[in-house]
Amino acid sequence: MMPMENPLLIIKDLHVSYKTDDGVIYAINGLDLVLNKGETLGLVGETGAGKTTTALSILKLLPERIGSIDSGTIQFHDERLDNAPEAKMRLIRGSQISMIFQDPMTCLNPVLTIGDQIAEVLESHCPPGTKAAEIQRKVDEIMTMVGLPPDRKEEYPHQFSGGMKQRVDIAIALACEPELLLADEPTTALDVTIQAQVLDLMRGLKDKLGTSMLLITHDLGVVAETCDRVAIIYAGEIIETGEVDDIFYLEDHHPYTKGLFGSIPSMNEKMKRLNPIAGLMPDPSIKYVGCPFADRCPHKMAICETQKPQPVVTNGHMIKCHLFSSKPAGDNK
Amino acid sequence: MFKFILKRLLLMIPVIIGISFVIFAIVSLTPGDPAQLILGADADPVLLQAKREEFGLNDNFFMRYIKYITGVFRGDFGKSYRTGLPVLGELLLRLPHTTIIALGGIGLSVVVGVPLGMISAIKQYSFIDYFARTLALLLTAIPVFWLGLLMLLFFVLKLRWFPATGTGSWRNYVLPVVALAASATATQTRTTRSAMLEAIRQDYVRTARAKGISEPKIMFKHVLKNSILPVITIAGMNVGVQMGGTVVIENVFNIPGMGNMLINSVRVKDIPMIVSTIIMVAFFIGVMNLIVDIIYTFVDPRLKTQYVTVKKKKDQPLIPAQEKI
Ligand SMILES: Nc1ncnc2c1ncn2[C@@H]1O[C@H](COP(=O)(O)OP(=O)(O)OP(=O)(O)O)[C@@H](O)[C@H]1O
Ligand SMILES: [Mg+2]
Numbered sequence: 001m002m003p004m005e006n007p008l009l010i011i012k013d014l015h016v017s018y019k020t021d022d023g024v025i026y027a028i029n030g031l032d033l034v035l036n037k038g039e040t041l042g043l044v045g046e047t048g049a050g051k052t053t054t055a056l057s058i059l060k061l062l063p064e065r066i067g068s069i070d071s072g073t074i075q076f077h078d079e080r081l082d083n084a085p086e087a088k089m090r091l092i093r094g095s096q097i098s099m100i101f102q103d104p105m106t107c108l109n110p111v112l113t114i115g116d117q118i119a120e121v122l123e124s125h126c127p128p129g130t131k132a133a134e135i136q137r138k139v140d141e142i143m144t145m146v147g148l149p150p151d152r153k154e155e156y157p158h159q160f161s162g163g164m165k166q167r168v169d170i171a172i173a174l175a176c177e178p179e180l181l182l183a184d185e186p187t188t189a190l191d192v193t194i195q196a197q198v199l200d201l202m203r204g205l206k207d208k209l210g211t212s213m214l215l216i217t218h219d220l221g222v223v224a225e226t227c228d229r230v231a232i233i234y235a236g237e238i239i240e241t242g243e244v245d246d247i248f249y250l251e252d253h254h255p256y257t258k259g260l261f262g263s264i265p266s267m268n269e270k271m272k273r274l275n276p277i278a279g280l281m282p283d284p285s286i287k288y289v290g291c292p293f294a295d296r297c298p299h300k301m302a303i304c305e306t307q308k309p310q311p312v313v314t315n316g317h318m319i320k321c322h323l324f325s326s327k328p329a330g331d332n333k
Numbered sequence: 334m335f336k337f338i339l340k341r342l343l344l345m346i347p348v349i350i351g352i353s354f355v356i357f358a359i360v361s362l363t364p365g366d367p368a369q370l371i372l373g374a375d376a377d378p379v380l381l382q383a384k385r386e387e388f389g390l391n392d393n394f395f396m397r398y399i400k401y402i403t404g405v406f407r408g409d410f411g412k413s414y415r416t417g418l419p420v421l422g423e424l425l426l427r428l429p430h431t432t433i434i435a436l437g438g439i440g441l442s443v444v445v446g447v448p449l450g451m452i453s454a455i456k457q458y459s460f461i462d463y464f465a466r467t468l469a470l471l472l473t474a475i476p477v478f479w480l481g482l483l484m485l486l487f488f489v490l491k492l493r494w495f496p497a498t499g500t501g502s503w504r505n506y507v508l509p510v511v512a513l514a515a516s517a518t519a520t521q522t523r524t525t526r527s528a529m530l531e532a533i534r535q536d537y538v539r540t541a542r543a544k545g546i547s548e549p550k551i552m553f554k555h556v557l558k559n560s561i562l563p564v565i566t567i568a569g570m571n572v573g574v575q576m577g578g579t580v581v582i583e584n585v586f587n588i589p590g591m592g593n594m595l596i597n598s599v600r601v602k603d604i605p606m607i608v609s610t611i612i613m614v615a616f617f618i619g620v621m622n623l624i625v626d627i628i629y630t631f632v633d634p635r636l637k638t639q640y641v642t643v644k645k646k647k648d649q650p651l652i653p654a655q656e657k658i
Contacts, residue, residue, distance in 0.1 A: 094545035106536040111558045121544040156634040
């Protein structure tokens with residue numbers, strides 16, 4: 001496991017909202033997250049929890065005029081990203097931080113060749129005066145690395161299969177050997193065998209390039225195999241984080257995590273998917289008081305409705321729940 | 334590609350036959366005798382009868398049509414009732430004027446409308462966006478003949494910047510082209526704007542931003558290339574609209590083009606002239622549409638495969654990724 005004292009990305013008390021025609025959607029509500037160098041952090045949560053929004057906030061790619069960071073800080077190395085000017089973000093995007101998007105099918109430009117779309121990211125970040133031949137050589141190299149035949153670089157996205165497009169997305173994301181990779185459900189659109197291939201590929205590349213990764217996923221099997229640490233996100237905040245073993249094998253959990261993982265910690269093949277939990281997330285257009293999970297929680301107490309739980313940390317395992325606020329989390333039994 | 338072009342050209346034949354038949358039928362079967370119209374209301378009946386015989390008007394309608402259309406496919410468009418001269422020569426004399434005005438109008442509408450629409454989309458909700466949208470609305474609302482007359486009054490009669498009539502120099506064409514381009518510019522602006530806005534919202538633009546590509550490059554390379562298809566479509570459709578507009582504008586500015594001649598021919602029911610002009614216009618529009626379709630295949634690689642037989646590459650299996658690392 002990675003030492004905790006080497007943070008690459010620190011998000012503190014992040015608030016993000018979308019201002020739509022129908023009103024304001026509070027997507028991220030006080031999210032705290034730390035990602036260490038060389039680490040893979042799994043970000044797990046049900047749909048609409050704010051996983052994609054978190055990743056987009058880091059790159060400041062929230063939809064223009066609609067999405068905005070309202071408060072909080074995002075620190076990458078020693079630099080603040082949340083208030084960085086666009087020109088600086090442009091230099092960081094694709095070279096130091098890159099993203100694999102949730103839907104690989106629509107992420108490639110239909111009228112540009114695959115090779116061109118990979119070359120483009122290299123061109124934007126390589127030192128001026130780099131020769132075209134040098135870039136083409138790199139394109140070939142990166143295509144080979146992700147398992148695509150380089151002689152197909154003159155082809156267009158519609159001539160590629162879904163799995164191949166996913167590989168192109170990965171190639172684009174990794175072309176400049178970024179320090180941080182934001183992978184938003186990189187395998188959900190793929191069938192199981194390709195999924196395994198792509199994950200193997202990403203793991204291998206990560207080991208080779210030393211990239212840190214924020215891996216957004218629904219798949220607990222993927223989490224168990226790929227991640228060093230896990231963060232559980234609910235209604236725009238992290239309600240539990242810990243090392244993979246903490247999440248899978250410790251007794252103490254946030255009731256939401258327990259619900260999600262079902263019969264965990266005895267993780268067997270049948271329970272790879274997240275468990276559905278009765279009820280819905282709170283309406284994101286209303287700023288809630290108290291614990292966002294209160295309405296669905298089997299252990300609801302009076303305090304849950306009125307007061308926000310504070311994080312309780314035991315040996316690096318953080319839980320944000322009133323059940324653990326009163327006593328140290330380890331003493332629960 | 335060659336096969337595709339040939340096929341499309343051959344397909345134009347039934348279209349031309351259809352159009353010419355309908356027009357021929359309309360002008361022949363509606364009341365009004367060309368001989369009478371040409372010789373005048375109180376013409377000598379003997380002369381009238383001779384004229385009718387000369388034009389072949391005494392024959393059966395279908396016989397006349399078949400005679401005419403077979404002539405057309407041999408390159409003989411008949412003789413004008415009005416002048417007695419071969420129709421083709423007359424048409425070819427007038428075609429350049431109309432072509433200049435119509436293509437000039439299209440060109441101007443593209444040159445002005447596309448950049449305006451682009452800026453409008455890139456700077457959505459800015460002053461220039463509102464300006465462009467208001468201008469577009471205005472230009473669509475103004476009828477072409479009224480705009481032409483207004484320009485004639487102002488630029489020719491008042492300011493005397495341009496000659497009123499004639500075709501001697503390029504200055505004669507400026508006002509007709511501008512007047513004709515007005516409404517086409519409006520549609521072009523609006524189409525470009527909405528196509529760009531549509532493309533900007535696509536996921537691949539976000540991907541491009543995530544790569545750290547500069548904003549101008551994203552707009553010109555990623556967005557424009559994807560929104561160019563509807564822009565070309567509209568330009569192609571405008572060709573038809575422009576050809577209709579030339580009829581009006583040539584009369585306003587008294588330009589001896591096909592539109593001008595068409596009006597004169599309709600007045601005296603000069604059947605070969607009318608039908609031949611229409612055939613020419615239909616052919617012109619058909620060719621322009623063909624050009625548009627060919628341009629499509631260059632812009633959108635997904636369409637190319639429909640027309641061009643891409644040389645087949647043998648399917649290569651993916652290299653197992655793991656071993657390559
Ligand atoms: N462009 C947008 N406009 C308005 N609301 C949005 C927009 N994008 C996301 N949201 C809202 O923000 C909240 C978080 O969405 P987000 O896409 O981050 O969820 P997610 O965790 O990635 O879900 P999924 O697992 O389905 O991808 C949701 O309530 C969603 O409805
Ligand atoms: Mg998402």
